[in-house]
Every structure is written in structure tokens, then in C-alpha cells.
Amino acid sequence: MITLIVVRHGDAEPQVEGKEDKDRKLVKKGIKQMRRVASFLDEMGYSVDRIISSPYLRTYQSAEVILDELFDSDNEKKVETFDDLTPDKDPSLFLEKVKDFADNSTILIVGHEPYLSNLVKAISGANVEIKKGGIAIVDYDLKEGKGVLKILLTQKILKLI
Template identity: 25%
Template structure:
């Protein structure tokens, strides 16, 4: 079995006048949420082999607040920011050698991806709260495609 873990960044501060969206930091609430997500991942034994993180400050801060991720290969991936489910599927497919892949990114792409991989339909799902975690399990040799995954766990702070 292979696992794809989707982690939406935690709560961020609102953008100030002239602030670039990619530079919004986590709020105090968001920092606590990210730490809680890290504690949950560790308690479940869900340490990834590889982590792909959006370059947005709030995503990088969420990742940093998770705490120790074991021996994970951590990479910043520009294509996650604003990505569609199709872009995220293509990205995950290029990392098929990872047994457990963690994507740290944004809505609506992550929640649509979770729905698409699990049910085969992306629809207008609004079920991935800030710092929410979806764990999707795939048969070992299966391609990452709509409807092939099983949602094994879902958590939010």
C-alpha cells in the first residue's frame, strides 16, 4: 500500500494592504493548529518518506511547526500554490517512489483532490478546514487517479 497525506496549511493572518498573498504568516491560532497536526501525525505513526510543500509562507510555517518528521526528504514545490486537483495528481505521480508522501498546500485544491481520489468526483466539497489532514491509501502499484484511493483517516484541530 502507498499513502498520500494531504495537509492544508493552518490559519493565517489576513493580508494587509499591499501584502502579497504568498507572504501571509500563520496566526497564533494557526501555529497551535499546526503543532496539534504534527502531534497527531506522530501519534498515528504517519511519518512521511517525502514532503512536498507550497512555497507560501503559511504553508512553510505549518510544515515547520509539525515538529520532527523522521528522515523525510523535504522539498519546496512551487506548483502546489494555487494548484488544481489535476496538477496535484500529476505532482504526486512524479513521486510514486515514496511510500508515504505528504503534500502541504491549500484549498480548494486539496479538498477537491481528496474528494476526487476517494469518490471519483471533486464537486464543490468544503470539508478540509485549516490544518486538516486527509490520509489516502492506494494499492501499491495503482496509478493515482480518480476513485482509486481509500480515505483511511481524516483529522482536524
């Protein structure tokens, strides 16, 4: 069993003509949202083994904020980027890679909608929408190839915790 912590990136710059979507940066509100996610994970005692992000700037920055909040500066962990996590990809490509992850590990995945909700549905059958800065936690049985949605939180709820 592995734990997948699925996080949608925080608020980013608006889409503007002449700037590619993949180059949009996280804004201050988005940074705050990711700090809130990290605080929740820390309070709940999650120990993250790997951090994987889409290569888009706003998701990578979101993953870095969480990494910086969860670990001290001498930590060896780095954010890995997977092209399979871009918004237009099919989650089954990423799920093939998940089969190679270490059993009993906790993986933080930072990405986009509707990709992330499709990933959660492919794993657990749960029909969800992950809002910006939202988090879903899924226990995934590698042998069975399916999982169970354990937690789904929005920023509104994280603010109250």
C-alpha cells in the same frame, strides 16, 4: 500503494491591502495547530518519507513546524515546494507527479483550500472540506490511479485526541 497525508495550513495573518496573499505568515494559533497535527501523526505511528508544500509562506511554515516536531535536528529531511500546490492550480498537475513517487511511501502535503479538497475528490471521489489545520489521509493505489479516504479530522477533533 502510497499514503498521502493532506494538511491545510494553520491560521495565518489576515489578508491586508498592500501585502500579497502568498506572503502571509503563520500566527501563534497556526503553529499550535500544526504541532497538534504532528502529535497526531506521531501517536498514530506515521513515518513520513517526504514533506511537500505550496510555496506560499504560511504553508511552508506549517510544513516546517510539522517537520520540526516529527524529526530531531540532525534529520536530513527538508520541506520541498511544488508550484503545482498553489490555490489556483488544477490537482491533476500534481497527480501526474505523484505517479513518480516511490511505492509504499508516505507523503505529507501542505496546501490550501479549495485545492486540497479538490485533490482528495480527484483521488478518492470523496466530497470533503479541509478546515484550517485539518488533515485528510488517503491511501492511493499508483497502479489503479485512485485512492480511498481513510481519515478526515478538524482541529476541534484533534484537540480531543
